[in-house]
Amino acid sequence: MNKEPWHNRHGFFSFLIGFKREFKRGLNYFNGMKPCHSIALIVMTSLSMAVTAQDLVEVKNVSAPPSDILSGRLRLPEPSASPTTAWTALLPFDQALTRFRTGEGKSAVALIAEDPFAWSFELDLIDQSGTAPKSAFLEQSATLEQLTTGASARVIRVDPKLLDQDVMINVVPPSSSAKAWMLVSDGREDVRLSTYVGSMQRLRNNPVILHAAVENARIIDSQCTVRGPSGSSLSLSFLQLDERTASAMFTPDRVGDWTIHSLFSVRDDDGGIRQRSTQQVIRVIDRTLSFAPQDLEITQSEAGGALLLEVPVMIQPSGELDGIRRVALAAEVWGRDADGVSVPVCWVSRIHELSREGGSSALELSIDPRWLALASVEASSLEFRELRVHDTDGFVLIDHRSVARPELDGSILIPRDVPRATADMMASRSDSMVTGRSTPGLSSVGGHVLLLSHGYCTDQFPFRLSDFSGDYELYEDYSQNRTNDEFALGYEAFGRNFKSMGIVGHSQAGHAATHLYTFYWSALDWATGGTRIQGVGVPWLGTSLAGNAAVLGDIFGIGCGVLYDLTYDGSTAWLSFIPSWVRAETDFWTTSFEDGFFYDYCQIITDLLLTDPDDGTVERYAGQLDGGNNRGHKEGWCHTRLMRDPPQCKDASRNVILDAEAAR
Amino acid sequence: MKSIVNQFAVPLFLACATSCITTNSDADSYRFEVNESASIPDGTGSIRSIPFEVALSGSPDLIVTGIELELDVLHPWIGDLLVTLRSPSGITSVLLDRNGQVPLGFPGPFGCGGDDISVTLTENAATAVDEVCSITSTPVLVGPLRPHQSLATHFGSEPDGIWFIDLQDVQSGDSGTFVSAALLLEIEEDCDGDGIPDGCICAGDLNDDSIIDGSDLAGLLSSWGRSGGSADLDGDGSVGGGDLTILLAGWGSCL
Numbered sequence: 001m002n003k004e005p006w007h008n009r010h011g012f013f014s015f016l017i018g019f020k021r022e023f024k025r026g027l028n029y030f031n032g033m034k035p036c037h038s039i040a041l042i043v044m045t046s047l048s049m050a051v052t053a054q055d056l057v058e059v060k061n062v063s064a065p066p067s068d069i070l071s072g073r074l075r076l077p078e079p080s081a082s083p084t085t086a087w088t089a090l091l092p093f094d095q096a097l098t099r100f101r102t103g104e105g106k107s108a109v110a111l112i113a114e115d116p117f118a119w120s121f122e123l124d125l126i127d128q129s130g131t132a133p134k135s136a137f138l139e140q141s142a143t144l145e146q147l148t149t150g151a152s153a154r155v156i157r158v159d160p161k162l163l164d165q166d167v168m169i170n171v172v173p174p175s176s177s178a179k180a181w182m183l184v185s186d187g188r189e190d191v192r193l194s195t196y197v198g199s200m201q202r203l204r205n206n207p208v209i210l211h212a213a214v215e216n217a218r219i220i221d222s223q224c225t226v227r228g229p230s231g232s233s234l235s236l237s238f239l240q241l242d243e244r245t246a247s248a249m250f251t252p253d254r255v256g257d258w259t260i261h262s263l264f265s266v267r268d269d270d271g272g273i274r275q276r277s278t279q280q281v282i283r284v285i286d287r288t289l290s291f292a293p294q295d296l297e298i299t300q301s302e303a304g305g306a307l308l309l310e311v312p313v314m315i316q317p318s319g320e321l322d323g324i325r326r327v328a329l330a331a332e333v334w335g336r337d338a339d340g341v342s343v344p345v346c347w348v349s350r351i352h353e354l355s356r357e358g359g360s361s362a363l364e365l366s367i368d369p370r371w372l373a374l375a376s377v378e379a380s381s382l383e384f385r386e387l388r389v390h391d392t393d394g395f396v397l398i399d400h401r402s403v404a405r406p407e408l409d410g411s412i413l414i415p416r417d418v419p420r421a422t423a424d425m426m427a428s429r430s431d432s433m434v435t436g437r438s439t440p441g442l443s444s445v446g447g448h449v450l451l452l453s454h455g456y457c458t459d460q461f462p463f464r465l466s467d468f469s470g471d472y473e474l475y476e477d478y479s480q481n482r483t484n485d486e487f488a489l490g491y492e493a494f495g496r497n498f499k500s501m502g503i504v505g506h507s508q509a510g511h512a513a514t515h516l517y518t519f520y521w522s523a524l525d526w527a528t529g530g531t532r533i534q535g536v537g538v539p540w541l542g543t544s545l546a547g548n549a550a551v552l553g554d555i556f557g558i559g560c561g562v563l564y565d566l567t568y569d570g571s572t573a574w575l576s577f578i579p580s581w582v583r584a585e586t587d588f589w590t591t592s593f594e595d596g597f598f599y600d601y602c603q604i605i606t607d608l609l610l611t612d613p614d615d616g617t618v619e620r621y622a623g624q625l626d627g628g629n630n631r632g633h634k635e636g637w638c639h640t641r642l643m644r645d646p647p648q649c650k651d652a653s654r655n656v657i658l659d660a661e662a663a664r
Numbered sequence: 665m666k667s668i669v670n671q672f673a674v675p676l677f678l679a680c681a682t683s684c685i686t687t688n689s690d691a692d693s694y695r696f697e698v699n700e701s702a703s704i705p706d707g708t709g710s711i712r713s714i715p716f717e718v719a720l721s722g723s724p725d726l727i728v729t730g731i732e733l734e735l736d737v738l739h740p741w742i743g744d745l746l747v748t749l750r751s752p753s754g755i756t757s758v759l760l761d762r763n764g765q766v767p768l769g770f771p772g773p774f775g776c777g778g779d780d781i782s783v784t785l786t787e788n789a790a791t792a793v794d795e796v797c798s799i800t801s802t803p804v805l806v807g808p809l810r811p812h813q814s815l816a817t818h819f820g821s822e823p824d825g826i827w828f829i830d831l832q833d834v835q836s837g838d839s840g841t842f843v844s845a846a847l848l849l850e851i852e853e854d855c856d857g858d859g860i861p862d863g864c865i866c867a868g869d870l871n872d873d874s875i876i877d878g879s880d881l882a883g884l885l886s887s888w889g890r891s892g893g894s895a896d897l898d899g900d901g902s903v904g905g906g907d908l909t910i911l912l913a914g915w916g917s918c919l
Binding site for chain 2: 055056057058422423424429431433446447448496498499500521522523525526
């Protein structure tokens with residue numbers, strides 16, 4: 001456990017000023033203090049000024065222009081658009097083929113076990129002479145801290161010059177009960193398996209359909225192992241639809257994360273038999289609410305003021321063990337212009353906290369009438385498309401309606417002469433609160449700062465602080481598994497100590513920062529003078545490591561647990577709530593290994609699970625934020641420490657830019 | 665007769681702040697300006713006082729019946745500011761109090777972070793300063809707005825002396841500058857010293873129902889010939905024909 005305080009002050013404001021402010025804040029918050037049950041509060045016992053309160057946070061009425069609808073950025077993607085794709089096989093050692101033929105790509109075999117060196121493990125080259133030259137193979141050990149905490153690996157790489165050679169895998173366990181998995185990469189990167197779950201709506205006791213397709217090969221055999229949150233597993237059979245596609249189905253009976261391991265044997269176009277597997281995790285939820293059949297209703301509280309859309313819902317009562325339940329509601333607003341043509345007006349969204357009692361209720365969305373003026377539509381022509389509600393924990397779809405038409409309650413006055421969309425139309429006050437996280441007590445507060453943040457489940461701060469000379473703060477919440485929403489609310493609580501803050505975040509911190517800026521009012525809104533959000537190595541489109549870690553974690557243990565938000569599905573669903581105006585204030589940077597002439601990688605195991613180029617965790621393509629500001633890709637830097645090239649957050653040349661260009 | 669002793673003053677015809685004054689043509693308005701910029705001590709809570717010297721000579725019986733204040737301040741975080749108007753008699757009214765400072769929600773515990781103030785503080789504005797905060801608009805406080813506390817607390821006080829605008833910056837990190845201000849006073853006579861402008865007194869309205877009618881006439885006649893009392897409208901010591909003349913001259917509504 002790191003003994004450092006949750007955050008360290010590096011600004012110039014005096015302790016006295018901080019004391020005054022903290023004392024006053026302490027008085028203000030006194031009535032709202034809750035029992036000390038949060039992690040943050042436990043860590044804060046080391047602070048001299050442990051004044052805390054779990055406060056309420058005001059959510060934004062979020063809007064986006066019609067161009068965001070037309071571009072499709074804010075539409076829930078089809079699951080098939082973000083499949084999990086593999087050109088390797090990760091499987092129990094006793095299910096692996098004992099031989100493979102090398103291809104043009106990276107050929108390697110990894111033995112993953114609690115103590116892999118207790119195993120007899122070697123590769124043999126079956127050439128015409130029957131003997132393998134020593135130089136054909138290179139063995140090395142590898143840690144697996146991004147995937148599992150209970151195992152390490154021995155990796156044997158095959159000389160890439162050895163094309164179309166048959167390689168024998170020889171594995172002998174130290175005992176009959178010993179367990180190990182193998183990761184086999186045969187170098188045929190064109191032979192791929194892609195799998196995806198057919199719906200973004202994953203509800204308990206509702207069937208989940210898994211689709212699979214192979215490229216440049218034909219299916220010989222397939223199997224699927226599904227493991228539920230209780231640890232129980234079931235084997236499924238894929239129904240083969242044709243030579244290259246198959247489907248399987250199961251019905252999850254528990255809420256939580258389910259891992260899916262799909263293993264295919266295929267015959268490539270040259271007749272060779274190969275194995276491919278994908279590892280996925282899906283989050284299954286209860287249907288906490290459903291859209292009620294009643295009509296939507298639009299009212300306008302004052303002439304020319306915001307239109308209030310009330311969406312009738314039926315909320316399930318909260319179970320005794322359930323925590324706070326938040327959902328994100330969104331809809332496309334369409335109307336008809338003077339010619340009767342249907343045109344997009346705007347997109348609206350807001351986070352809601354559900355009552356524990358449940359029952360009939362209505363969730364609100366706010367529509368600035370200036371959007372109607374800009375689109376030249378009357379309120380009577382409005383209709384709502386892609387009305388959807390997601391759980392903020394993983395952004396799993398809860399309910400969806402393709403089209404809904406509202407009833408107007410009273411007359412609606414739309415302002416005229418609106419020349420253009422303005423910033424205040426993108427986010428407005430809602431006066432609606434959700435439960436936040438505890439406010440950390442600081443020894444000094446106020447001022448305008450840059451928040452430097454680590455990402456998911458780390459025990460060390462990634463950035464080199466000596467590269468930052470401006471006013472900055474460290475956000476330290478080590479070894480935690482936070483959803484994007486929880487992470488963002490942590491920033492919000494931290495930000496209450498400051499007038500304003502910009503954020504430079506590593507990895508998941510990029511998600512958290514954009515999530516905060518999109519959904520909640522915070523000190524981030526007040527940041528000026530530079531770039532509001534800067535992300536380094538952020539898996540905007542997710543990473544396959546989340547699924548791989550979940551599957552391996554089931555076997556060997558996983559340190560921080562599964563983070564569904566960082567899966568391809570979770571990330572793309574979440575990203576469909578992030579408007580262009582947020583993306584436009586986000587700079588992002590990607591890196592990858594130094595690409596030389598031989599077998600290059602950042603982390604030798606994850607390299608076999610990711611599509612090159614990657615930084616050991618994030619594939620370059622998945623590190624792109626559509627609509628964000630791409631600040632470039634740099635080779636020779638990896639995601640974190642203990643990788644082949646230095647960690648990307650130690651890059652001084654980038655850090656000084658992050659520092660200089662940050663809004664504060 | 666009126667004289668104005670500050671930098672300069674311009675008589676204006678302001679909208680009046682009380683129902684009485686609304687119809688009172690006896691009110692005179694004066695404008696006192698300060699245009700010398702001054703820094704506001706950052707975060708110390710020290711007061712930067714902006715004085716307005718008011719000396720309306722010629723009558724000791726003048727009272728304030730209306731106030732507006734035009735205020736221009738450059739400050740990158742207006743939520744830092746505490747601004748108070750202080751009259752010569754020591755009456756204070758808080759004009760801005762760390763605008764937008766809320767423990768929960770927008771704008772946040774440090775108040776409104778918008779830039780700059782160019783505002784006319786008046787009782788007649790539809791919107792109060794505390795209701796206004798914007799991330800995108802500069803100046804963030806602009807146009808006519810109601811102050812944090814009512815300016816009416818100064819009504820009835822004597823105008824002569826030194827008025828102050830006290831500016832305090834109570835949170836360090838952002839510093840600002842006072843640019844200019846104009847104090848607009850509406851003045852009337854109050855010869856009887858009751859704090860009510862004489863022009864507001866409706867002579868003949870004996871029963872104070874804001875109308876001079878038969879009831880008041882009956883009251884006067886019932887006191888006919890008696891000495892003093894409220895019906896002695898001309899103050900000659902007895903109720904008689906002179907008083908009746910005054911009552912009849914004001915017949916009808918007082919407003």
